Amino acid sequence: MKLGVIKTDTCIVSKDKSGIIHKTVRPGSHLDAAAIKESDEIAFRLSDGKKALIVYDARPDFTLTDKGMEYLHKHLLSKKRIASAIVSDKPGIRLLGEYFKNNKPSNPQIKVFKTMPEATKWLLSFKDKKGRSAIVKEKAEEKELPLRKEKSVKAIKVKLKDLLPIHGVLTTCITKVEVDKNNIVHKRIIPDAHVDMPSLIQAFKETTEFLGPEKRLMVYDLRPHFTITDDALEFVVDEIMGRHGLANAVLAKTIGVYLMADYAIKIKKIKSPLKVFSDEAKALKWLASLKI
Secondary structure (H helix, E strand, C coil): CEEEEEECCCEEEEEECCCCEEEEECCCEEECHHHHHHHHHHHHHHCCCCCEEEEEECCCCEEECHHHHHHHHHHCCCCCEEEEEEECCCHHHHHHHHHHHHHCCCCCEEEEECCHHHHHHHHHHHHCHHHHHHHHHHHHHCCCCCCCCCCCCCCECCCHHHCCCCCCEEECCCEEEEECCCCCEEEEECCCEEECHHHHHHHHHHHHHHHCCECEEEEEECCCCEEECHHHHHHHHHHHHHHHEEEEEEECCCHHHHHHHHHHHHHCCCCCCEEEECCHHHHHHHHHHCCC
16 A cells, blocks of 8 residues: 655655655656656655655656766665665666666665565565665675677777778668768667567677678667567677677667666676767767777
């Protein structure tokens, strides 16, 4: 049961009988820093000024501004929180947990779950010392299982001026690929594509045959809606962007893609320059400005 339900234009905030604060994003919302701050202030009022246990229901589709993303990075670790659970079935949101686990202090705790009961059970464990100790032990013993690795395809380092122009358009099962007059590759995700390892490996093979093995300046248009499996996401970061992109500009309008970029840069530490944009002209200008 939820108590004291308060609704904003972008979020529904409430407190349940266990004292957990629930924040549910409204479907189709476009979140900026002001909208997130507004819902945070409501949440802390509902917690009566005490440190809060908060669960974020991020399952509905929504978009996020650059400033909104910056606000989340800064304030998800606010000292006003005991712990924050995020509920989402999207692989991109999972990376938020990876980001904080590897880059931020362990207090307060942040963890991503696929279901609300799992998230609630974890938050309730913070209400006693025994539960907190179990969480700390779990974190210390936690080890990532290695994902299945695909055979690497070596990319060739070539100076930009020596790259041959490529004409025509390639359409794979998940992307549309073309090269502009400045020799920048544009890879656009097909709307509603589902990216798993078989489709990704097939598309990667066809794209490599089309472009050749040389590293190139890349624009990835990930603005259309799509889904991606965890292992495919790892392969995109490690192999495609990490080893085959001379520099990577990503076009996005969802939080998952922003988190993917954070994960690639701060956790995977890929060597190729990578930056996320909401505007294609700015992305192309950034690529042109690089001294590569």
